Amino acid sequence: MVPVTPPSSAEFAILGAGVAGLACASQLHAAGRSVQLFDKGRRPGGRVATRRLEGGLEFDHGAQYFTARHPEFQHWLKPRLAAGLVAEWSGRLVSLSRGVITPEPSPTTRYVGVPGMSALAAALAGGLPIHLADRVTRVERREGQWWLLAEEAGLCGPYRHLVCALPAPQGIDLLQEHPVEFLPEMQAVTLAPCWALMLHLARPLPVDYAGAFVADSPLRWIASNSSKPGRPASECWVLHAGPEWSQATFDEPPATIDSWLRDALWEAVGCAPQDVLASSSQRWKYAIPPSPLSERFLADETLHVSVCGDWCGGPRVEGAFLSGWELGRQLVSR
């Protein structure tokens, strides 16, 4: 857990301590520039998250794994792999449709945080000043400087430059009252929702794979959390519903979602209902951007405000990292 530090004035205020905000802050911090991160979550990481259920079992209920195809991300990853903060996940993945299994045609190298996905965020967050568990509700511009209004800390600032590393709709909420030149581009971006269900089963699911991309089902993805490196051997599964199904059921109560997704699991896998020891669902309002922008970040040089995130040049963890990383480098060079 990163200690909560009170927000201070700095050259850069970065809203959002997900992968994009952390990557951007890392670049600035390493170059000796002063930054202050803000996040409404209790831990950094945003959608790279690990949730603890009753009984202490932990589940990766957001991002399941990440790829590292770009040389700069590979370069950042190498020492973290050596330190054991992240590891390769070599579990067998398949495609699944109503019990019919198709092997993955060309397996990709996949990585996970150890002992949970949130370890990736912790690795990025080390040494950065992050003000957690406080939602920023308003940003104001006074005499050429940015000021923020946070629910707990109140008025914070001043900051010379503002970075919004938030899902586009949340960034728009804060920026829309300012004449920011890239607002129309942000407004064109959507992020699809996702229902996630975490299940602790009494006995092993009768399958010989660690995860599956699911078709012809409310589900899009299932994974054995326990098959990832550094996790306890308990039979823990994470289920993700598809975007259309998640949108259509967005306002249903979690207990209903729990029941529907369990049934979808038994049908997809082709087995009888199994005993469940514990379960919990989570609704991600902004999960995945179906059509990210081609630009890695957007910047308004007049107002000294920039935005980054997986919806810029993304999607996914690697895209979020590269978005924040490139924005950070550009800000350092100015």
Ligand SMILES: Cc1cc2nc3c(=O)[nH]c(=O)nc-3n(C[C@H](O)[C@H](O)[C@H](O)COP(=O)(O)OP(=O)(O)OC[C@H]3O[C@@H](n4cnc5c(N)ncnc54)[C@H](O)[C@@H]3O)c2cc1C
């Ligand atoms: C269910 C699910 C499954 C996924 N699976 C994968 C996968 O397998 N592989 C993969 O690579 N990617 C996956 N992704 C996508 C991946 O998690 C994201 O692309 C990436 O984490 C986005 O990072 P980000 O920094 O752009 O945004 P976020 O992680 O969303 O970070 C934004 C941060 O801003 C904070 N925030 C928002 N509003 C405010 C406010 N007003 N004040 C203060 N703080 C605020 C939030 O708390 C959050 O921490 C998945 C995502 C979800 C939800």
